Amino acid sequence: MRKLVYYIGVTLDGRIAGPDGQADFFPVGDEAQAASYADGVNALYPETVPAGLRTAAGLDGVPRRRFDTVLMGGATYRLAADAGLTSPYPHLRQYVVSATLAGGGAADPAVTVVPGDPVGLVRRLKREGADGALDLWLCGGGRLAGALLPEIDELVVKSYPVIAGAGLPVVDGAFDPTAFEAAERTAFPNGVTLTRLLRR
Template sequence: MNALYPETIPTAYRAAAGVTDLPSRRFDTVIMGLGTYRPALDSGITSPYAHLRQYVVSSSLKPDTDPAVTVVPSDPLTLVRGLKGEVDASRDIWLCGGGRLAGTLLPEIDELLIKTYPVVAGTGIPVVDGAFDPTVFDVAERTAFPNGATLTRLARR
């Protein structure tokens, strides 16, 4: 499914996926919380999406973790608003994982790409964590795959 947006494949796996030289179709920036960034960091990978501008929202991560990664200690909403307002903002911003971060950034989320799989696993991370605040999205597109997985694109109403 990541073949739809090859830039969402981590740098370490791009060659194996055959997308090393594919240009970004949609995203040029990735924002993630420490919980999403931590598995790469624990594996010794400090720049998991080296082909994108990378931001990690964390009040505890050292700002010099990697020169290609900008650590944002607070106020991710201001960060996203600033990125969206850049004059040369030709591509979208990808929020990679993190229900708590998604809850904080909900006022700026224009679209959701939701991957679903035909498996029920039990507990997990909320898609959007935070106070009850209904935000209406419309189904803009849905793609079904032979393995039963789907990719649904929801656009803010």
């Protein structure tokens, strides 16, 4: 069965963005460090690079390695849409879980808006793939991650060496201690640590 993988960048205090969704404060280092970091994570997860950056990253035509489907909350989708990316991941099947967007739909026919029941959606998507099928990527946000915590099989956490002080939490839900175990960890020259964790 396919896995649901929450692949996300976080600050040292567990924020995935600032209070208004900003992410421009995440440090990436100097030009050489930033390039080394981008090359490293893009080689591992090329599907996670959005449409507007794929050509510059040399990822046009690169086959999918890990994911064929992306799920995101309404706020995460709106950030992309406001930047002109109404279909931010056209190389993947795209689902937006949002009651507020459900009435008018998404601005792009390649994006499927689901008004509720994210757990039911994920369970259906997990079952439709045969053994060896690519996994599902949860790219944000924190409220959707909180709702889907029972279904998250794996975390891939990019930990940035910065404290936000306030902002959107990596998981925003009820108190539900859930154990994960580190499977591998990679440190990059810019101070970012990429950790893959499996649900216990």
